[in-house]
Amino acid sequence: MxxxxxxxxxxRQRGIFEKKEDSVTKKRNSTRIEETQRKEEPADGREEEADEEEExxxxxxxxxxxxxxxxxxxxxxxxxxxxxxxxxxxxxxxxxxxxxxxxxxxxxxxxxxxxxxxxxxxxxxxxxxxxxxxxxxxxxxxxxxxxxxxxxxxxxxxxxxxxxxxxxxxxxxxxxxxxxxxxFPWPVKIMEARGGHDFCIFRDSAGNLFSMGTGTRGELGVGLIRRLDEPVHIEHLAGIQISKFACGGWHTVALSNGGDVYVWGWNRYGSLGQNQSSTEMYPTLLDPSEDVDQSLSPDENIDDVAATEYSTRITVGSAHFSIGSDNEKINDFEL
Incomplete structure (x- = not known):
């Protein structure tokens, strides 16, 4: 029971989370220890011992x-x-x-x-x-x-x-x-799923992304502001294999296998970058030099991404960058 x-x-005192997600999605059961199968059945009188070992x-x-x-x-x-x-x-x-x-x-x-x-x-x-x-x-x-x-x-x-x-x-x-x-709109095997305030993003085994929920601030990445109660394919990323993504309160950041970063949703407090619109209805390629930090080159390969409610985290090698704001109160107005 x-x-x-x-x-x-x-x-505890309020703080800013700093834990970084792994750059490769791990299957939940990958750490399970596989029990070695016995080649022979236990001899008579040893069934109880075998049961104990199995437990x-x-x-x-x-x-x-x-x-x-x-x-x-x-x-x-x-x-x-x-x-x-x-x-x-x-x-x-x-x-x-x-x-x-x-x-x-x-x-x-x-x-x-x-x-x-x-x-x-x-x-x-x-x-x-x-x-x-x-x-x-x-x-x-x-x-x-x-x-x-x-x-x-x-x-x-x-x-x-x-x-x-x-x-x-x-x-x-x-x-x-x-x-x-x-x-889902067609048979897919979902490997990763994350949610914001009122939207969800899903990644399948082929690196395709799907979205559902409320899109009033561009969260869905498909150009619609109405609510979708079933997942739809984010077609603007078709042909681009996404290896990882993260959702903020109203925005999403996605990392491709080639090291490019795409962002969409609500750009409140600059969480999508300095040169993006106030709302991005479709995935938009992030320019590391202009949108993140001038020390980065425009074709910089990004290693990892993460998100808070109003910010986006970018990792290049051992360097970590943040765009947007972490100083705003969570859910400071009605959804």
Whole structure:
């Protein structure tokens, strides 16, 4: 049975997150220790010993799961059955411990979601409601699942079959939970997904990007300001293989395999660069020299990208650059 055993909470001073995401997307289960298969069946009288060894191997697999995420609202880390939340708004840290093995964690400044038991359980709770137990949902079993959240909803990206991903959109209120199944425009295997305040970006195994959600500030990258409830292909990046991307509150930064950076969305406080429009409705190539720093050459290869709510982070070798502002209050006006 699932149970929340311990909850520790402490207030901390507000700070700017500095954790950097890995430049290559890692599969969530890549750190699992594979148990060596026995060539022969256990001899009579040793079945109990074999069962004990199998349980130890499974426990090692569970303990080897660990991950860190840095997003526009702060950072999340988890290992085995522990979760540590470190968020900007409300400015707080929280350590959670669960009975079930944790697969993935996602949260915004409004809610937190915990995926457990090989994607079969989902725990959700308002992030500032420390006294409330997690609401537990039973999900259909899937080979691989991971989470993302926006300020409006929680999403589980899972394999519909061996080659095709689908989305479960979860809307929670005080009385009920609604789950909607959402398909992609064609069969794709999603490798990475991130969200802003009210939009989502997905990357498939071929490096294509898809978007859905609200586009009033250019967040979708497809030239539409209306809301899209199903993912669409960002055609302006067709033929460009994207290796990594990051979402801010209302903007996205994407890194290609060739080291080029594309940005789109709302350029509030200069998060898209000095020479970009106030709103970029389509992906726009970033000029490292003009938009980031004059010490960089126009054809500089970028190694890594990240984002906060109002800023974009660029890494070139061991040098780190930031455009935009990190000094604004998170969610300082209505969405």
């Amino acid at each position: 699932f149970g929340l055993q311990k909850t520790f909470f402490r207030r 130890v191997g499974q426990e090692m697999n569970r303990n080897s799961r660990n991950s860190e995420k840095s997003t526009w609202f702060g950072s999340v880390s988890f290992a085995s059955n522990h979760v540590n939340l470190d968020v900007f708004s409300p400015t707080s840290s929280e350590l959670l411990e669960f009975n079930d093995a944790i697969d993935d964690v996602a949260c915004t400044h409004l809610h937190v979601a915990i995926l457990m038991s090989n994607g079969k359980k989902l725990g959700i709770r308002r992030i500032d409601d420390y006294r409330r137990e997690f609401r537990i949902l039973e999900l259909p079993e899937s080979e691989s699942s991971f989470l993302l959240t926006t300020s409006k909803a929680i999403y589980v990206v899972r394999m519909k079959n061996e080659k095709t991903s689908e989305i479960l959109k979860i809307l929670e209120n005080s009385e009920d939970v609604e789950i909607r199944n959402i398909d």
